Amino acid sequence: MFNNSSFRLIKIFSLIIITSICFSCKDDVALNFTDTSIIDEGETTIEINIPKADGKTEAAKQINTTLTKFVTAALNIEAVSETKTTTLESIEGFKKAYTDFKTQIGKTLYTNLPPWEVLVDGEIIYQSETLISIAMNSSINTGGAHSNLIFKFYNFDAKTGLELKTKDLINDVPSFTLLAKKYYDKELLSANNDRIEAFENDTFNLPENLGFSEDGVIVFYDTFNSSSNNVIEFTIPYTVANNYLNF
Template sequence: MFNTAPFRFLKIFGFILFVTVLYSCDKEVPLKFTETQIIDRDETTIEINIPKAEGHSEAAKQINSALSQFVNSVLNIENSYPINVDTKKSIAGFKKSYANFKTQMGNKLYTNLPVWEVIIDGEILYTNKTLISMAMTSGVNTGAAHGNLVFEFYNFDIKTGKQLTTKNLINDVQAFTILAKKYYDKELLSANESRISAFEAKAFEIP
């Protein structure tokens, strides 16, 4: 689902970003990670597979909170509740939104409505003794001609769990932007017209 040319570029970009960080990686990362997996197929289809930091340290809490907020923001179709709620409540809210939609549209359309689908994946891209980098992707299909895809990258200080910004990671952001754009343009050359038009709508910039 996420094996598109723009997404391949994003993964390449993420890798370049991480290997340019001026940190060494000669010691084992103290945080351990497992995977949170949720599969809920009822009136809607919800699949969630994301990393989970183990333990009760502040770093683990901060990382898990950030990833949970990403999940909740995807499920919060109607923006009807805060994104820092429990994920179970977000799932219930997504189902409720679909039920309301089905009731409203069912009175107007004499046909079966498509099932809403959400797929959320997360993976660890890079770790060392100082930071951990993750990619989060989501795909939401609510019956439109095309689903909605979202890609987000997270860099965390492994000791505190604080999210790191580009300026925390790159000494010369301007020079790095020029380098990254070369890879971006190369990926666009191999993409189809619809993908190109979607990504050319906005000027290239580093997150």
């Protein structure tokens, strides 16, 4: 199964999700979600647990399409091949890639090829009448020293299902960046030297995407696929962030 390093980082994801998860109790929230779970064990181990928007509305279709793309991209390990459009096709493609690689490498490899492992996990961390925020992560191990780890927040317009970018969510990105820098510097004050060195930068920038919880705006940085595997994560409370938000 998955190595200890992968599970430690997945636990980090779980803590972020557990501490920030919130579902609105209002009756007029249009979208409901159910959990989709797939476990495929054989020569490869594939586990997928993600939310799925119920119904046939355009918003549900948009959200499900976006989340499926994350899954299929994670399972597509052959840069030369075309990414599959469905989860099941991607699973079969991943298994075939392992079989093909095993056949090729078997001519020169004198030990058993270690199994390939994939874990894709997703959780709704915030849902309101206007915004749905979902945290997605993947861990892919194809026999290397470290798993390939990806973590991403997706924010959706609850009415249309369209993915919202930072510029859609924040009304004054430069000023919000200065605010986030104060929290970032405070977080580094309590970090050890290795963690500080991993995140030292001449220029501070917001991460590619932000998350949202009941408590505030989640800002998350990582160096997963470097030698450090460190994270910086903090939440800016709504009492401070509200003036910068478009929702």
